[in-house]
Amino acid sequence: MSFVEYSEFIQEGDVAIIFLGHDSMMPIKVQQGAQTQTRYGVIRHSKDLIGQRFGTKVTCSKGGWVYVLHPTPELWTLNLPHRTQILYTTDIANITMMLELKPGSVVCESGTGSGSLSHAILRTIAPTGHLHTVEFHQQRAEKAAEEFREHRVGHLVTVRNQDVCKEGFGVTGVADAVFLDIPSPWEAIQHAKSAMKKQGGRVCSFSPCIEQVQKTCEALAGQGFEEISTVEVLLRVHEVRSITLPLPDFGPDKPLETPTDTRIPSNASVLCKTTTPPREMAGHTGYLTFATKPRIHCLFYLQFVYFGLIMWI
Amino acid sequence: MFEFDHPTVLFYNSLSRRLDATTWNEPIRVDYGERLIHLLSTICPERILNAKETQASTWVYVVGDISYFSILLFLLGILNECYSGSYKSSLLFSWLSSQKIRRETVLMADNEDDDSQQRVNEGDYVVLKRGDIYKAVQIQKKKKTVFEKQWFFLDNAVGELYGTTFEVVSGGTLQPRKPKHVEHAADAKEAGTDNRHILDDGKSQKLTRDDIETLKEQGLKGQEIVQQLIENSTTFRDKTEFAQEKYIKKKKKKYENSVMVLRPSCRILAMMYHGREPGKICHLRYDTLAQMLTLGNIHAGSKVLVFETCAGLVLGAVMERMGGYGSVVQMYPGGGPVRAGVESFGFPPHFNETLHEFPIQHVNALLAGTLDTDAKDIDESPDAEDQNMETNSSENSAAEKEAQEREKRREIRCVVLQGQEKKVRMEEKRKKLAAAAVLLQGRNADGLVIASRFHPCPVLLGLIKFLAPSRPFVVYSQYKEPLIECYTKLREQGGAVSLRLTDSWIRHYQVLPNRTHPVLLMSGGGGYLLSGTTVTTDTPKVNTEPTSVEEPAAKRVKLEEETE
Known part of the structure; x- marks a missing residue:
């Protein structure tokens, strides 16, 4: 198991997702001899999980059964331990496409938070890309780094514990894309720019408040970014339902001629398959601001190179 | 460290x-x-x-x-x-x-420091951009390209860097624009406070259509024409600062004839198709495509099945995300796979090694284990032309068949070389089919992406059988009802969990100092998605308990699942 590569069978040390029923899941770490309590009873890792195929039904001690699923970044997003507010799959999907991420992309991200987006980025840029992720909270940075190792994506990521607004991403001129999810993204735009390749690249900032967006856009325009565009994306879930609609009884059409037994009975109804929206849905997550960094002009870049050389000597 | x-x-x-x-x-x-x-x-x-x-x-x-x-x-x-x-x-x-x-x-x-990878070469697939308008073209010398009602030659783009903006000058040649900053009209001009004195009488612009045409013929650039328009507008000074900005932007858009040459990407092509030819891609909106790629967990090294009738956009998007690692099997309906859109991505040649194709009319045979990749009837499928020939011959009587055969033989004699070429091609096709069949036979694909104008229900139920357990699948349809049917059937049949029917909503914003608000127009819908994860259908292996104990419990769980 790895978050960037499927495997067929469950092994010791894997993360597996226990699917208990619609929208009810839990992540577990598979360990020889360990047990997991579910509402259907106990799952014994050695006997019920290790060596089994991902996607199989596992019978718990009380006789109920669950499915064991292979972890994916999307399942992880739904199951991860929240250390911060996290990004969800709808936003992640758009961020991934609009940042033009693909295998081999080098990405800078801040903050790491609970690692929801990080896992999705790593999945997309593997096996030849790299993620530089910056988190100013020491404990969160350490926890994230530990998680990446456990999920066998550690070789694709560098976690740095620093303040991106003050110290930047710790790399220069390497990134194809930069993602910012911090309280004051406008303070990090300069660092984002210097972290990016001289050929240019894409940047995205996620902010819940429009005032943040306003300041970020000004900073982006000020730093020479192009194609600045802000969008908001929401997911609408349609719950499939079989519903029964009763038919009204208007009485006999021609009272004298129609025999009573051909009339629509008063309890007649129609069954139909339809969808309903959930009673409540996420109506706002955040605004996504995207921009393109144009390529630095050659002469301008040479200055940088010379400056760098002088520094070396 | x-x-x-x-x-x-x-x-x-x-x-x-x-x-x-x-x-x-x-x-x-x-x-x-x-x-x-x-x-x-x-x-x-x-x-x-x-x-x-x-x-x-x-x-x-x-x-x-x-x-x-x-x-x-x-x-x-x-x-x-x-x-x-x-x-x-x-x-x-x-x-x-x-x-x-x-x-x-x-x-x-x-x-x-090496920019050679970043330069436009002859034969490259590129995307032209002006404002929000995109067009995918191939760089060919001396070929007239029409973009936004304007024609030009892309010859001069060869050797330039990707991302360069060109000015279209007389004779349809392109001239790289100097990356200078245009001095903005911010040099403290007069501006009105509101629009109470502005009348819509059609007389505010003193330049006529003909005047503008003459200016154009004189070889004035877009920027200069806009300046002329401003100078000849009687009301420009009375407009508010914001309105002036808007006026300039509008006129610039109309008269500026610059074009940017970009390297194609999934983002750009998805937006281009959605803007230009939504009918060709079943009205699949870019954010919906983004959801598909993410929900399908498309990544390097996996084996993904794609069934699409979106001109190859979805297939190309999947291939981009796989980066040339792993394999993609395009399941195609009818005569041959449609993938014009894949070309526009301009993938390096080694990406083609990972792309396989399999005609859906052989799916049942493959599932039943009766597909013989050495058999002659396989030859017919991939090419529409070949198919017609073959089906005709099988339907006709023996005599006609013989006559046809003779005819054929004569033709073959006439074009022996062509025939041989064809034979080689057929042989290649058969090999390809056999290779794709091998990939599918294991029934251990890692992902399934469907986006077509076909009824999604039979497509999904037919192709989901090739997936390994615990793998995601995602089905796009422009309409909701067929997906409801899919959902219901899949629920009855089992073998899938986390079924979800969704659509996404996207709104663009205008962000300007003190003038931030949603853009006035938004897309009304981007199609619907059904996504889920496969699981094994066989009953769990009973370890110690006898089955009689287990069954009632299983039912109880099922009931619970349904009520949730």
Whole structure:
């Protein structure tokens, strides 16, 4: 198991997702001899999980059964331990496409938070890309780094514990894309720019408040970014339902001629398959601001190179 | 951030797709970041030179100490000989992880200074951009390109850098625009406070249509025409500052004839198709495509099935996300696979090695195990023309058949060469089909993406059988009702969990100081998605309890699931 590569069978040390029923899941770490309590009873890792195929039904001690699923970044997003507010799959999907991420992309991200987006980025840029992720909270940075190792994506990521607004991403001129999810993204735009390749690249900032967006856009325009565009994306879930609609009884059409037994009975109804929206849905997550960094002009870049050389000597 | 006395270092060159190993004789401290470039160039100059020559990015992994060097070298010899690029790195990675070697990616020595990869070449597939309008074209010399009611030749784009903006000058030639900053109209001009004195009488612009045409003929550039328009507008000064800005923007859009040449990407092509020809891609909106790629967990190294009638956009998007690693099987309806859109992505040639195709009319045979890839009837499928011929002959009587055969033979004699070519092609097709069949036979695909004008229900139920358990699938339809049917059938049949029917809503914003609000128009819908994860359908293996104990419990669980 790895978050960037499927495997067929469950092994010791894997993360597996226990699917208990619609929208009810839990992540577990598979360990020889360990047990997991579910509402259907106990799952014994050695006997019920290790060596089994991902996607199989596992019978718990009380006789109920669950499915064991292979972890994916999307399942992880739904199951991860929240250390911060996290990004969800709808936003992640758009961020991934609009940042033009693909295998081999080098990405800078801040903050790491609970690692929801990080896992999705790593999945997309593997096996030849790299993620530089910056988190100013020491404990969160350490926890994230530990998680990446456990999920066998550690070789694709560098976690740095620093303040991106003050110290930047710790790399220069390497990134194809930069993602910012911090309280004051406008303070990090300069660092984002210097972290990016001289050929240019894409940047995205996620902010819940429009005032943040306003300041970020000004900073982006000020730093020479192009194609600045802000969008908001929401997911609408349609719950499939079989519903029964009763038919009204208007009485006999021609009272004298129609025999009573051909009339629509008063309890007649129609069954139909339809969808309903959930009673409540996420109506706002955040605004996504995207921009393109144009390529630095050659002469301008040479200055940088010379400056760098002088520094070396 | 670790130390080895004599580290073994693994290089991976992304262009030549060669893996290489070396060991450093001097003890070094390996650090992240740019410092390693320096290290490499001092300790290992010939390797760096190598990377430069091939103009590719080189990955460097510090694998461990010197004891790994010989074994790694031996392994690489085998890998480089026997496997193509896509397998190589993944095989090596799995070996490394099986050895529990501490390995860390240290850096990517990207040849930053080398722009040759960044320049437009003849034959490249590029995207033209003006404002929000995109068009995908191939760079061909002396070929007239029509874009936004304007024609020009792309000859001058060859050799220029991607992302360059060109000015269209007389005769349809392109001239790279100097990257100078246009002095903005911010030089404190007069502006009105509101629009109470502005009348819509059609007399405010003193220049007539003909005047503007003459200006154009005189060879005035867009910027200059806009300036003329402003100077000849009686009301411009009375407009508010905001309105002036808007006026300039509007006129600029109309008279400016610049065009940007971009490298194609999934983002750009999805937006282009959605804006230009939504009918061709079943009205699949870009954010919906983004959801599909993410929900389908499309990533390098997996085996993904794609069924689409979206001009190849979805297939191309999937291939981009796989980056040439793993395999994609295009399940196609009818005569042959449609993938005009894939060309527009301009993938490097090795991507084609990962792309396979399989006609859906053979799916049942494959599932039943009766598909014989050596059989003659296989030859017919991939080409529409061939198919017609074959079906005709099978329907006709023996006599007609013979006559046709004679006719055919005569034709063949006339064009022997062509016939041979065709035979070779057929043989190739058969091989391809056999290869795709092998990929499918294991029924262990890692992902399924469907986006078509067909009824999604039979497509999904037919193709989901090729997926391994615990793998995601995603189905797009422009309409909701067919997906409701899919959902219901799948629920009855079992074999899938986390079924979800969704659509997404996207709104663009105008962000300006004190004038931030949603853009007035928004897309009304981007189609619907059904996504889920496969699971095994067989009953769980009973360990100790007799089945009689288990069954009622299972029912109870089922009930609970349904009520939720």
